[in-house]
Amino acid sequence: MPKTYSSVPGVERFQTTPCPLCGALTRSAFLSCDGFAFVRCRECSAVYQNPSPVFEDLRKRYGEGYFGYEHENELNFFHLMELGLKDVDFDRRTAGFVEPRTFLDIGCATGMLLESMQRKGWVVKGVDICPESAEYGRRHRGVDIFPGTLHEAGFPDASFSVIHFSHLIEHVPDPRGFLAEVLRVLKPGGLAVITTPNVDGFQARLFKTGWRSAIADHLVLFSRRTLGRVLGESGFQVLKAVTWGGLAVGTVPLLIKKPVDRLAKKLGFGDVVLFLTEKRTA
Numbered sequence: 001m002p003k004t005y006s007s008v009p010g011v012e013r014f015q016t017t018p019c020p021l022c023g024a025l026t027r028s029a030f031l032s033c034d035g036f037a038f039v040r041c042r043e044c045s046a047v048y049q050n051p052s053p054v055f056e057d058l059r060k061r062y063g064e065g066y067f068g069y070e071h072e073n074e075l076n077f078f079h080l081m082e083l084g085l086k087d088v089d090f091d092r093r094t095a096g097f098v099e100p101r102t103f104l105d106i107g108c109a110t111g112m113l114l115e116s117m118q119r120k121g122w123v124v125k126g127v128d129i130c131p132e133s134a135e136y137g138r139r140h141r142g143v144d145i146f147p148g149t150l151h152e153a154g155f156p157d158a159s160f161s162v163i164h165f166s167h168l169i170e171h172v173p174d175p176r177g178f179l180a181e182v183l184r185v186l187k188p189g190g191l192a193v194i195t196t197p198n199v200d201g202f203q204a205r206l207f208k209t210g211w212r213s214a215i216a217d218h219l220v221l222f223s224r225r226t227l228g229r230v231l232g233e234s235g236f237q238v239l240k241a242v243t244w245g246g247l248a249v250g251t252v253p254l255l256i257k258k259p260v261d262r263l264a265k266k267l268g269f270g271d272v273v274l275f276l277t278e279k280r281t282a
């Protein structure tokens with residue numbers, strides 16, 4: 001099974017990393033891939049890359065090559081994000097939101113979701129670390145994308161009714177600091193919609209180092225349990241948490257795939273975990 005695209009790192013400096021979720025230094029080996037490795041925290045069982053590249057080197061991965069991947073797959077990713085929003089009953093849940101209804105997409109790539117939300121009447125903003133993607137979205141889609149990180153964007157407190165980040169948090173070196181910033185710029189009672197690969201899923205367990213999400217660009221591999229815990233501790237109320245997708249198309253006959261997928265979703269073994277959360281008030 002092909003893996004998810006990962007950039008080809010140049011010469012990078014690496015550093016030993018404490019657990020990005022709890023700060024502990026005790027860890028066990030988890031997955032040893034070609035040129036990078038994931039460990040499991042002995043305190044909180046988070047799975048993370050260690051050693052990991054220093055941030056100034058890491059951000060250089062998200063250049064022209066990454067833009068090419070995002071641009072080529074934008075329609076496919078857009079449809080998956082639409083399915084996610086449908087699964088959390090997005091339109092009904094946000095129907096009563098007061099104007100202006102503001103939507104932030106972090107890691108928005110070329111801005112296809114932003115363009116669609118803008119057409120539906122949302123005031124949209126995007127953030128993407130890849131300057132080429134941000135420029136493309138601004139130029140071709142007429143959507144406002146900040147090229148950089150969420151922290152660098154420096155939005156005012158309580159700016160957004162909804163914050164969406166799909167397949168982003170696993171790329172972030174400091175998920176706790178990131179979630180604190182998401183919480184700050186989210187309006188009280190505002191929603192955050194999050195998807196990320198599920199390291200407890202069926203495919204991760206089956207394929208191990210060959211799992212499509214065991215790639216160099218992923219710094220933390222979450223599960224429903226580890227992400228749910230850090231979200232709860234960061235001030236988010238979890239409204240819904242589901243997993244998606246059992247087996248990749250083509251790995252088994254459809255006759256087998258369909259019931260396995262249904263079972264995986266029911267048991268929480270899906271390949272991707274999807275959270276709908278609300279900013280807790282006081």
Ligand SMILES: [Zn+2]
Pocket residue numbers: 019020021022023024041042043044045046
């Ligand atoms: Zn930990």
